[in-house]
Amino acid sequence: GQQLNQSPQSMFIQEGEDVSMNCTSSSIFNTWLWYKQDPGEGPVLLIALYKAGELTSNGRLTAQFGITRKDSFLNISASIPSDVGIYFCAGQPPGSQGNLIFGKGTKLSVKP
Amino acid sequence: EPEVTQTPSHQVTQMGQEVILRCVPISNHLYFYWYRQILGQKVEFLVSFYNNEISEKSEIFDDQFSVERPDGSNFTLKIRSTKLEDSAMYFCASSNTVTRRPQHFGDGTRLSIL
Numbered sequence: 001g002q003q004l005n006q007s008p009q010s011m012f013i014q015e016g017e018d019v020s021m022n023c024t025s026s027s028i029f030n031t032w033l034w035y036k037q038d039p040g041e042g043p044v045l046l047i048a049l050y051k052a053g054e055l056t057s058n059g060r061l062t063a064q065f066g067i068t069r070k071d072s073f074l075n076i077s078a079s080i081p082s083d084v085g086i087y088f089c090a091g092q093p094p095g096s097q098g099n100l101i102f103g104k105g106t107k108l109s110v111k112p
Numbered sequence: 113e114p115e116v117t118q119t120p121s122h123q124v125t126q127m128g129q130e131v132i133l134r135c136v137p138i139s140n141h142l143y144f145y146w147y148r149q150i151l152g153q154k155v156e157f158l159v160s161f162y163n164n165e166i167s168e169k170s171e172i173f174d175d176q177f178s179v180e181r182p183d184g185s186n187f188t189l190k191i192r193s194t195k196l197e198d199s200a201m202y203f204c205a206s207s208n209t210v211t212r213r214p215q216h217f218g219d220g221t222r223l224s225i226l
Binding site: 031040042043045046088090096097099103104 | 116118124143145147153154155157160162167168170203207215216217218219220221
């Protein structure tokens with residue numbers, strides 16, 4: 001089945017630094033979503049992307065839907081301690097009735 | 113902001129027992145989903161449900177699993193005869209449409225099979 005390769009697996013950064021993570025696939029997706037998950041909680045939607053080339057911001061977060069429809073990136077600018085958590089990309093394949101395929105996550109640690 | 117709510121937050125069950133996990137999706141949403149996340153791993157799709165029937169399911173969703181919308185607000189996942197490997201976080205999600213509207217997740221039920 002389709003798989004998403006998410007990188008990096010983990011990041012240790014200093015507060016105030018910018019962060020970049022991405023997801024790639026050998027198959028195309030119609031939708032890319034970015035979620036954040038805190039321990040013991042469910043994924044919380046950060047950004048949803050529906051069109052190839054789309055660039056969307058949500059506060060300090062910016063994400064793009066790759067032109068080839070096979071990749072997406074998420075940038076976080078000026079990181080703060082509460083950005084700590086696991087970030088997941090998720091893609092919806094063409095023809096899917098809601099099946100989201102998730103990446104393995106990027107664990108972000110921020111040092112104050 | 114409307115939320116997806118799940119109960120219980122933690123369920124401990126003996127192997128072989130039946131378990132029912134409950135979800136109340138966001139009220140005006142029409143599409144409902146179950147996912148699971150084994151500890152330390154990625155979130156995996158189980159099933160999607162629309163108009164009182166399954167619209168898509170994964171290989172994980174075998175005959176042991178069933179879903180139901182018993183009334184206008186609840187959406188349940190039943191596991192008939194639990195196995196040790198069913199231990200995981202189970203997340204319910206809902207969305208307004210199947211495309212161009214994101215899925216919103218509940219906080220999950222941690223299922224522990226002994």
